[in-house]
Amino acid sequence: MRIGEAATRSGVSAKMIRHYESIGLLAPAARRDNSYRDFDARDVHDLTFIRRARDLGFSIEEIGRLLALWRDRDRPSREVKEIAKTHIAEMETRIARMQEMVATLSHLAECCAGDERPDCPILSGLAGEQTKAPAAASDARQPDHADQGADQR
């Protein structure tokens, strides 16, 4: 089948299939005489595997490792579980961090009248005037790569 059908069946866009191939996550697809990529059920399976892993928030790098383990019939399940547990821990850390942000911001928002008057504890809080809030995650940043959720856009 051609890339469009593989995309539909796996739920991975044609764009991303080509991308995964280009970064080496997938072996180069077979080609027909007209240079079109040619996919079979096994390819669709791999793509579906990748999509499910992405849906669980795994990064491309982790997915690469999972795919390798999947292909190795004799791998110890221990290795897979380790990747999963590490990933779960990372997600839980991110969740906790976001919950802190929500808590801090909610505190400020609760203190804000939200009417026509200009006084606003939210802006004051951002400006540094203490509102004795439960302290937000305040320093150091990180470009988290994987809050990737499932959604539109």
Place this chain on the structure above:
Amino acid sequence: MRIGEAATRSGVSAKMIRHYESIGLLAPAARRDNSYRDFDARDVHDLTFIRRARDLGFSIEEIGRLLALWRDRDRPSREVKEIAKTHIAEMETRIARMQEMVATLSHLAECCAGDERPDCPILSGLAGEQTKAPAAASDARQPDHADQGADQR
């Protein structure tokens, strides 16, 4: 003061200060004869405001609006609160999505022996073999921009 000191005082890297200026989030900084940027306390205040907002997960676009509201002494606090509430709702959505992922993956991991044997429900789950898990967020994706937390790396 020069950019380095402004960076230290505000907690925003020199790199990002220039970036914020270049995208118009901040007005172009004053310059000295030697073309070095020259910052004063007010600039440091704005930068600190930006950093705090980032720490609360606001996107650059939202921060731009918050800064404008901050500078407008007569804005109704209602407008600020609306931005904050929308942002809180977005973060809560992302948190919920990640919690779903963690739940699904935890279920699979719990079913996995994690020993030397090759059988692994985690890989089987990703491969599509049903494990009657509580169903993960399964389709549609979105490149969420702002799970930006505070962290090392």
Place this chain on the structure above:
DNA sequence: TATAGACCCTCCCATCATGGGAAGGTCAAG
């Protein structure tokens, strides 16, 4: 048979927030 339209191809660019680094200018202290 010619053509429309639905596919496919490769490339390049954009996003968002951030950092790395090159190539070069400026300044103060040794």
Place this chain on the structure above:
DNA sequence: CTTGACCTTCCCATGATGGGAGGGTCTATA
């Protein structure tokens, strides 16, 4: 006068994804 710590601009990279240009291929239909 050199060294080193600053600063400048400019380009590139990240990760996952989409948009689109410019062009080729195939099939159905007028």
